[in-house]
Amino acid sequence: MSSDFVKLVGERIRTIRKEKGYTQESLAEKSGVYITYISDIERGERNITLETLDKVITALDILPSELFKFENIESIEERTDKKILLNALNSLVSGRKVEEIQLVLRMMKDMLDTYSKINK
Template structure:
């Protein structure tokens, strides 16, 4: 039976892989980890070593901290400080394509510009 942490890490790896639009097969090739092992990691059925985790992180081209961002942003607005909110935004945008990030930036500028005019 796997621990909650192993399951969370596996789910997070699956989410990050899908955000990159990688298949398990592609992540397997890129990381040098067998596809069955990738599948087991994502389902929380394998106790992933630090060495294997590092291979996955490198293959996904992410910062190590991204694997440990478990908390969704649902409800974070009610209980977070400014830095946590900024980190939540960063987490939302980290796996997105550059065009999507640019769109969000333009929208944020427009919303903030409108907000500033209303003050």
């Protein structure tokens, strides 16, 4: 069974591929990776090697950091796995300035305090 992280990376590759208008076949062709391997990666059924990851990133014409921005994953709102949700939350703020992160933390604390009071 693959890890949640492998599944997230696969979903992110699928999302970027679709945004670029590529089919799995065209991504396979551009990257030099078999289409079945691309399909397995996107479904989180294959643990992608760094070498293959580099080929896919190059074929998608993105920076490596863009691959790990999980906030754009289509189904993130439907997730119930705490670890995946926390990773997505982290990716939302990781590129922000310290002051922005502090503001988000204060706002989250206030919201969670309010939520706790309402649901008592």
